Amino acid sequence: MNSTNPSNAKQTPVYEVCDVTYRYRQVTALDHLYLTVGAGRRVALLGANGSGKSTLLRILNGLSFPDKGMVNFCGEPLTEEKLQDDGFGLDFHCRVGLVFQNPDVQLFSATVFDEVAFGPLQLRWPHAKIRQSISEILEMMEIAHLKERSPHHLSMGEKKRVALASVLVLDPEILLLDEPTAALDPKSESHIIDFLVQSKGRGKTIVTTTHDLGILEDIADDTFVFQGGRIVAGGPPSEILSNVALLKETSLLHSHLHIHKSGEVHTHPHLHQHKE
């Protein structure tokens, strides 16, 4: 499956995932997976829970390594040995940022300021530059007032924004977002979506996992549908969203019982539709 923009066809893809298999003991999370992510593309990985999306993000971030197959990053194999090298490892983590699904995992520092400072400090940025960058990113994410707060005092929406800020402060070329809008209230959700929409045209490559069909067309140029650790379909969001049979088969379509005014009770699927 390929997400390379036709206009950048000759450019080396950011990621090439070739025949990757990954297992958690007896459970196969990724099963002979192929995927190419082109530079500057916004890619959505769509799939039900347990379909392997988060595992793939961890592999793309160099936190896990495939049992079989290989991943190329900007044309070079992404291996454990390579990432152990300080020069390559630090450069890679500066260029690729991962925002975890559970912000409590990511917010391990005692205050929001320390959290956002963690990455730049690891990359040995000068302290003046760190202060400047933190100040800018906190303003941009509208969380400057939370600077001295402890993460356990924040709401889920605030935690997600801090988690995003802690990665964005490094200004990565590639952003990997694991379910960025999961478990958010509508206001916090729209804040994250606004960021993803605004990031279009800034040249960043963004890979987002989600099972929220409603936001797909806003946050992605290309969509890949996951099922059982494999990609079963790929294409522009509009094409995927119009394939109701595929969405039903991959458990992505929301449907539940309805009681109509006439008293009739039946089930039908829901799909967010954009009006032109």
Add this chain to the structure above:
Amino acid sequence: MANRIPRGRGFLERTTASFVDALEHTFYAEETAGADGLLQRIHPRVKLLGILALIVPAAAARSFKVIGSLFILAVLLAALSQVSFGVLLKRVWIAVLLFTGVIAFPAPFVTEGRVIGRLPWLGWTFTSQGLVSAGYLVLRVETATTLCVLLVLTTPWINVLKALRVLRVPVVMVTILGMTYRYVFLMLETAHDMFESRRSRMVGELTGSERRRVAAASAGVLMSKTFDLSSDVYLAMQSRGFRGEVYLLDESRMQRFDWIILAGFTLVSATAFWWGR
């Protein structure tokens, strides 16, 4: 928080209430640390050094006047820092008196010296030297604990940890303590939710063996969650460039006011040393 549950209402209720109590204590401390008081305005490093400078003469002085004066100074600082006397009385003074009292209790009866009285019925004699020793112990501990509690109640915990750097505590230690502080709340909330959910599905009292089983099962689940969380946190650190070294960026800077206060603490400490020789 309103769901305090009286003792004797059952194991799950008491456990849940103790979680709530623990959180309540912390919230009180954080609230006081944010108040507009004298100690809150002082730089954490100065506060740490200053409080230490007062504790040392309180522990070393051989005069009730000196230790008493330092205790009064601590009470004065509490008043100027909006720390409630009720909280100090309940959480520090009475608790310390009971705890240290148990340790000091035998001293009047076993210390040799001038006998000044006899316990009715038991007939045990007590000496003035023994009473003085017990008095010193209790007053020293009361003073030192009050000062320590003032530091903790008027300073956000993370700032206390960062201030420890002035005593050459390694960065890695400060970071680990900070992370522990951060995740203790998450685990406390998780444990609280686990007990609440069990309580919501229960009718009647648990027997002793059932309580032990619930406690063991909950501890096991919590431990497993802790392991999962710790490995995920490590990955999250790695993903932002962690390679085994930790660094700190301390934003706060000492002002002229802090230097004046530090000089004040030093002066008081030196005077107490000289007076209490």
